[in-house]
Amino acid sequence: MLFTHLPDEIFQALSGSNKVLVEAVLFDLADVFYDHAEDPIKEKSAIIESIEDTLHKLDTLAWHDDVKETFDSPKTIHEYALRIYHRLVNTGWLVEEQELYRVSVLMTPQVSMLLRSLVEISRHGKRNYGATVLSILSNLESVANHPQERGVTLSQSAEASREFSAHLNQILLGIRSLQRDLFANRNPKEIVAGFFDLFVEGILIADYKTIKTSNNPFRFRRQILELAQGFLSEPSTAGKIAQCYADQQLISVDDALAAVEKDCRDIIQTFSTIEQRLERIDEYRYRLEKRAADTARYMDSSRPGLANKIAGIISDVAKFDAVPRLKQVVGNKIVGVESAAQPAKRREPPAPRIITQAEVSQDAIAIRDRQRRFHEARQVSAAKLQGYLDRQLSEKPSMHILDFTIESVEDFVCFDHLRYIGSLGVNAKRIEKTFDVVFTDQYINVREFVECREFNVVRRS
Template identity: 40%
Template structure:
């Protein structure tokens, strides 16, 4: 547990009356020990002491409380402060000394180093980015699915990132609750506004919170993540390959590795399925905070000078009547602060439109039947060259090369359309050019009646043998 990994007095410097000094010193030491360019974790003692002295000078320590009975005299210089702080950090386990030949080096144990990194992250509490976290989970998941043999371990990284993201959402909700309570207890408008911007906007609010309300919000990949995970759950081959990769990486048994794979998959699914509900809670807290601050700003400049004196005089006049008779209000201008118009109704929160199922409108079968009949009737009236050719070939079946107008038959609406355009093949343009070249028409001066339906000018059609 915790006490088996950390020294017993590790938190003593941060719990005493000099904790502000030790906090500043530890933050400076964190920049020294966690430097990205640092190759050797063993740092010279002189460099550590100079870093502590710089922190003392920067902080400008003026007050120091004795931490033991042996410290009768208070420090008189920055060097004295540095010596006491350094000895205290070594005694409580924050720093460890190691002798190498003639020089003394200072280092951090692994557990203390991890503790210091987390304390620094709490102290600085930088804003998070939802978009980067979601994309990190998606890319790790895609790598594990596309190459389960070589990159299957990225599924574990995706689960850890999702768990860290879930913990950050919880911390954000708790931070908003704490801020709401502190603002509710404050009666100073300036403190309310300052606390809102210093604590909410600068520390709690997510850096890309506004993008959550746009079409390019980072959670647009959530559906893709859930789809990939659900497909992976039922892909026995890839699950087996991931199990083998887990077994090789963690050096565990096959059953344990398979259980770990399913545990990581289910963890990511649970987290991303509950995102909407958790964001709704966060948005509710945010709305309450912003409403209180907006009301505070709205009424900060509406206090009338001398209002307290006016209230005192009104109460004194009411007291003269022994509380039994209240003078009628003749004008709201004089006592406007008690008028109904001065009571401001709260702004209603915008309610999200509930989703509804869109059903396809059912069309009357009779209407569909009439549409079909109309399409068929329109198709029968359509002029097509192939129909005209078939109509002409039907009348030249006996090998004859000449057919007169009276010999044509009209048995249907299609025949009527074809007969109407037989006399005008050239008017059909390019699409009927080949057909027009195969036939030659000669008109007469007499009118004939065809199939007891059409009366037209007589003609004869010759079919060219070529």
Template identity: 40%
Template sequence: MLFNKLPDDIFAPLSGQNRQVYQTVLLELSDLFFDEDLIDPFIPKDLVRSQIENAVVRMGVRRWVAESDDESETELPTSSADYTNRIYRRLVSTGWLEEEQKIYRTYVLLQPSVSYLLRNLVSIARFEKRSYGGTVLNVLSSLESALNDPVGRGITLAEAADTASEFSAHLTDMLLGLRELKITLSESHNPQEIVRGFFERFVEHILVSDYKTLKTKNNPFRFRRQILSLLRDLQFDTLKVELLTKHYQMQYEIESESAEAMVFAHINRIIRIFESVDQRLAIIDDFRYQLEKRVADTVRYMDKTTPGMAARLSRVISKLSEKDGREIPAVRSLEQYGFISPSSIRSPIKRRVETAPRVITQQQIDPKVLHMRQLFKEWKARREVKVDRIDEYLERHFMDGQKSVAAAEFKIDSIEDYICFSYVRHLNSLGKKARKTADRYQIEFDEAYVCVADMVECRGFTIHRNKA
């Protein structure tokens, strides 16, 4: 089925000894044939040859192997034009390029099957990182579009199924890529190659662009439950299923039974993929953890390998072999023997365990506790020293027009009065806030002690109001 649609020699240029040259040329031609601004797919032959020559010059081709027994092919190319001619003829003969004559000009085009093959090969070569969030949102938007308008846009359900299928295939490719990379790193004994391979192949090519968001509250799979809920409701919504079936029947021109089977097949495919996401991501996370652990160990011990380590190990083993197996030589220096002791074996990094979800309930506080808190706040507020309270307390005792008030004449009827009376004798110690109040009064102390309101015993004093 493959070779009925592709030329027989389509893979010949990519399997020979000059495959690196043809790879560069095909990547260059893909930018020309797949240009978004390209309106006419028929491209002039001169432009195609110029694009090939640019790739040859930029690559700097210096080695070429004859590809056939033709006498003209046995001689090596001598210039970039010779390279261009030979590469162009080879691509035409193997079916990559097809020429078409229009009056006096020759145009070049790609067959549909060859164009599709080249696009996929280019995507493999560039292997751009995928975005999980964009894929999930694409499935959700296509599904909502099909459910909101099954008569006009029901075909978007098929697009959602195709997107989910591509997403599932990408997860499989990612897992297989991690496995291959793990085997490659395990076989390597060069620390530099291990670190370089990890960053070049894993971080730049395999790792998903928004992988870190999978462990956050903005997880792109937070829409998965919504997708599954919509699909499960759709399975039992006979009216929408019937409308989708009619739309499928009209779009694909098939019978009603086949259209209904296709609708349920697409629904079940999306459900299966998104129900198994957690298990597949757990397997991918296991491979990722093993890779990162090995690279972390490599980086940690890269600078600890010193010259003469092999000889030192040999001497230690020789000393151990001289004993009967029951006696271990005394440790004299951690520098010599520390690296083989059990305490020197680093414990592996603990894996981050996902916190199990739990229901958060508001804690009910005892009303008695709330009442006690309120009483404490009120008691604290009454004991707070405020200048306006002291000023009001003094004005209350000078209301009858007297010019001075003795200590024994002050009244203390509450805790607030007690606090104010305690600070009346020390207005100057309250700072700038009590400056205005202190300037209006003058205090004069005497040697006698008095009892005020049967509550406070203090040194006698008299407060005089200053003239305004």
């Protein structure tokens, strides 16, 4: 049964008149016992000091005796701490162990799990699912690359998907119940306060604003679905993952195959229906925001929804030939310009369109390639100069400027830069070790194309 492993009196501490004090103490004791860096068995004095620290943070202290006790009510913080400590020990939240004169305090595993669950329920609120979706994708990619060694991580991805799906359901149900409560409320201040406290701070996903952007946490949904469907469509991969399940969980291969199939289908079910569920959540969110906006807008002028009533009055007045005079409301400002104002209408998302890849014409590709080759030909490098000189001189010891040939853009660029080898930097030093350019004072015209000083290129010995 559900409560078989828990003490019978465990919930008495949370049901009495002092439940507020006990709840605050248990909330802080959860952090004390969950400290992963310390021993889970604590000293009694440390627990009492922790209870005193919690009571110091409370605004007021008041102890109500549910049962007539022989001793007086506590007066000091230390007496309050002792009373709460004994209450927790008597109801089974804490267990004392005594060794000689040393008293230690611990929590049983069942009570610790119960307290952890209660704390998670109390802290239930905003969640950030960007990291969750990324972790699911990372685990599935790891399974795809190493199914035999890391196949068991598929179960972790499936569990995270189930938790995410359950949280979406909780958001949807929470918004519905909040909408019902706010619509039934007639106090404008409570409507606005409830919207921000219960919905914005408590129900909404932390990264909800990013859902409609390009950097939304569900942009990897397609990869996740492809990986999960790939595991089901490839029997060899599913068999390797099932073997890893069987080795890690100590179950038969048939049971492991069934577990693998169930985990994959849970992941596919979660991420294939996420758009429809988010649209329903967005619809309820819009209704809540509109009600809160109407209330905030008309809080100081009139009542929300009065625009529809004004439209009805105008329709009724239009039935008369002459406008009737309402004597009983003369002088009462119940209808004004602000009353007929309507909040901005909900923006409908644009219709989906098919994105087609633009095709580049073959002429544009050819022109781009010619331009790229031309720019590459104009670039000067030590390797090009070295190759040009080796090809021109071949086995000759020297060569005159008029004996060089220019057959391409590369040859012209190399020929033009022969005069500047000494200023081309460190990369051209090895060319200077092989060839020497000897200039004269005479200027000549080379093939009626370049006019420069005459020079000879001499191969160094």
